[in-house]
Amino acid sequence: MDWLKLSTIRINSIYNGLFLGLCYICNTKSKTTICKHCHDNFPKNEKHCLHCKRSTHKKNILCGRCQTSPPQYQLCIAPYRFEGIIKTLIHSIKFNQGNHYIRPLTYLLSEHLIQIYSSDSWPDQLIYVPSHPNRIKARGFCQTKAMSDHLLKNLQLKIGDQCPFKANNNPLRKLKHTQAQHSLSRKERLKNQKNSYEINTPIAKHVVLFDDVMTTGSTIESCTKLLLESGAERVDIWVIARTPDKIDQS
Numbered sequence: 001m002d003w004l005k006l007s008t009i010r011i012n013s014i015y016n017g018l019f020l021g022l023c024y025i026c027n028t029k030s031k032t033t034i035c036k037h038c039h040d041n042f043p044k045n046e047k048h049c050l051h052c053k054r055s056t057h058k059k060n061i062l063c064g065r066c067q068t069s070p071p072q073y074q075l076c077i078a079p080y081r082f083e084g085i086i087k088t089l090i091h092s093i094k095f096n097q098g099n100h101y102i103r104p105l106t107y108l109l110s111e112h113l114i115q116i117y118s119s120d121s122w123p124d125q126l127i128y129v130p131s132h133p134n135r136i137k138a139r140g141f142c143q144t145k146a147m148s149d150h151l152l153k154n155l156q157l158k159i160g161d162q163c164p165f166k167a168n169n170n171p172l173r174k175l176k177h178t179q180a181q182h183s184l185s186r187k188e189r190l191k192n193q194k195n196s197y198e199i200n201t202p203i204a205k206h207v208v209l210f211d212d213v214m215t216t217g218s219t220i221e222s223c224t225k226l227l228l229e230s231g232a233e234r235v236d237i238w239v240i241a242r243t244p245d246k247i248d249q250s
């Protein structure tokens with residue numbers, strides 16, 4: 001067999017057939033990267049605010065904040081809650097060199113996206129929320145870059161020419177090494193985020209902003225504002241998981 005002539009896709013499929021074919025979590029035989037049994041136990045974000053995807057007690061409602069001052073993004077996609085196995089997998093990617101979990105998580109997100117964008121127009125540019133260079137140096141990699149690279153590959157393989165993203169050149173830079181957001185009030189968080197990011201090249205009119213987890217939403221909101229000020233007319237948000245920090249009673 002002339003291995004040099006094999007395309008990357010073919011090599012991928014041979015590799016998967018020979019060495020994978022196992023669930024990434026429980027290691028049992030599975031046709032998908034995460035078996036049905038494991039996926040059934042994933043915390044799905046089913047009851048959420050229609051706009052910001054914050055956990056709510058009822059389905060199909062707007063949370064109190066979105067009724068008064070909704071964030072400026074147009075669409076937010078957050079298929080899981082940041083708890084249980086999802087939290088373990090994302091923490092493992094960030095802190096315990098669990099990079100192999102990037103593949104199944106971004107695969108699941110891309111399946112979700114394909115379903116949603118079957119009746120909407122895909123964004124023209126994929127932008128991710130980057131870590132500060134000091135953090136990348138300490139951790140050895142930027143997890144949102146690694147995740148968005150995989151997401152791009154998954155979408156290119158799944159939807160081919162329909163995939164609008166060709167390369168992953170991120171125009172968004174983090175300038176300030178900000179302190180942890182969850183210990184701050186909303187006002188402090190927004191102040192903390194001000195001038196934390198910059199855009200250094202022209203951007204498309206319809207962009208998507210990707211982050212692994214949305215916690216308070218203030219990073220996403222301040223980056224959305226910056227994207228809109230920098231030429232975007234529509235910003236969509238894609239995150240793997242939304243932190244169910246406070247259940248909105250509305």
Ligand SMILES: [Zn+2]
Binds near residue numbers: 023025026027035038
């Ligand atoms: Zn499994």
Ligand SMILES: [Zn+2]
Binds near residue numbers: 049052053065
């Ligand atoms: Zn909301």
